Amino acid sequence: MRRFPLERRLKEHIIGQEGAINTVASAIRRKENGWYDEEHPLVFLFLGSSGIGKTELAKQVARYMHKDVKKGFIRMDMSEFQEKHEVAKFIGSPPGYVGHEEGGQLTKQLKQCPNAVVLFDEVDKAHPDVLTIMLQLFDEGRLTDGKGKTIECKDAIFIMTSNVASDDIAHHALQLRQEAQEQSRRRLAENLDDVQQSEKITISKQFKEEVIRPILKAHFRRDEFLGRINEIVYFLPFCHSELIQLVSKELSYWAKKAKQRHNITLLWERPVLELLARGYNIHYGARSIKHEVERRVVNQLAAAYEQELLPKGCTLRLTVDGETEEEKEGGAAPSLRLELVGEDSKSRKLDIRPPLNPEEVAFAH
Template sequence: MDFFFLQGFIRLDMSEFQERHEVAKFIGSPPGYVGHEEGGQLTKKLRQCPNAVVLFDEVDKAHPDVLTIMLQLFDEGRLTDGKGKTIDCKDAIFIMTSNVASEEIAQHALQLRQEALEMSKSRIAENLEDVQVTDKITISKQFKEKVIRPILKAHFRRDEFLGRINEIVYFLPFCHSELIQLVNKELNFWAKKAKARHNITLLWDREVMDVLADGYNLHYGARSIKHEVERRVVNQLAAAYEQELLPRGCTLRITVEDSDKQLLKSQEGSSPAAKKTKAPTLRLEIVEKDSKSRKLDIQAPLNPENIAYFL
């Protein structure tokens, strides 16, 4: 058995290769053209590290001529640069990301989760003992072949390109338990900053995480959770700090007002009527030495620019 070690990571943003002439930027210009001696962005890096992990980010944005070059790369494990020299990279690992068919995948996943939730409710109503409520779902082979593959084929316009891909990994929308983990991670990030920069201790409970998780946007993924935490928590921290409401070394608790805990803990299966319910408000409280809490009177407006004061 042969062993090899990966020695590097190469990332290329394929949105930089949307035009036909940018193929030269990919593998290098031919003799007589400007930039011939510099080499291509990919070939130059592969020559230095032929057994790297190579990420082609947003490959769906690349020009078809760039994809044509990849055919040789994926099939034979070698690449010819603009100077006519061949680079052997059989030990490299190539990964591509794409948003093609992401909307169809997301909607199908939400439908599967809704069906799983309804099935769980039905089995609970029947008092069955083997009921297991889970967020884990799997996209069927039929859906991949009947729905996803035609979309990929229509976009990339060639079976030989898709045929050289060893495996396709599908990223599904976050389930509620995963969103809670993301919220907790983001809050911990800001709690550590508050502690390190201002000696402020930040506390929160599960109800707060449920409220923030509800700000998840299917189209923006994990970024929507990051923005929700900044908008609803960090902006308040920054404004309170700017208005000199936070004594150094104090303990702050994030609390929920106007909450219906049953609604907060509902997951993707919430009814449209529940979705229209007034969103709970997050407030900051200072925890006094006697364990009593005092709400902060933070003056509006809370602008995103205020975050800079707290960093």
């Protein structure tokens, strides 16, 4: 299990983000092989838009490090620690205060697993007093709870995520991709490899220093806090080929469900992937693809099923409709349609009645 290089393990679960995966895997490899400062825990800051794989990567690291991922992965939602008094929830109340016996959320879990992977989600939302506690944690590798007990956690891995500067990173990445594409167009791409390579981009040191660092400084207002971070990891918006992979993965997930639950086989053509990939929204990342598939594909499947249009064990094909000449001229957006594939491989379009709009229902009495 542990023999596989970590990179390969992570890439099985995460689409794109090669730069992020390599940075994290290299740091963990150093730690595992004893090439690190054992006085301090390993601290990462994951930057990038929502729904782009930050939390997922933290989860997969915990899976790799721990057999029992329930204990080995501690997730703290930092938007719950926006007020000064919520520090008590974090490390526990001092003696004599309400809730003293319960202990803090973090200290309780770290006691059980001092070498856990701890995810501080949306760390930019935490109150400055909570950051002070985190600084002690990163700096000394120990945490004192409300009862005055010290928990040693030098072997833990701390991962913070933040959307701070995510627009700047996304914008910069898109710019770099456009430049790379123009370059390959100029080369007239003698072979396809050239074109493919243009999608792999790296963020320059200059951009990190001149654009990102000032934003982080202005937000966290502490050099020593930023100084304790071993690696700042950048997550980039998906490129076209990654979007196609995401749509594919999502459709395969629903095809598997259709097969298991209803013995229905679902097929699709390449143009379907292209059409669904257009639903990508840079601010919502992979979640926007998930919603697009649910909205345009799963809704149709559910309606067809409800209207008893799907015979048991049937085969359905998803195709793109609306590409006829008249429709193109009329500017109609192409839509997805479901077809029933017969035994003779001929397919016929399913006539799915659209669900009633709430307005129509109101007048139907």
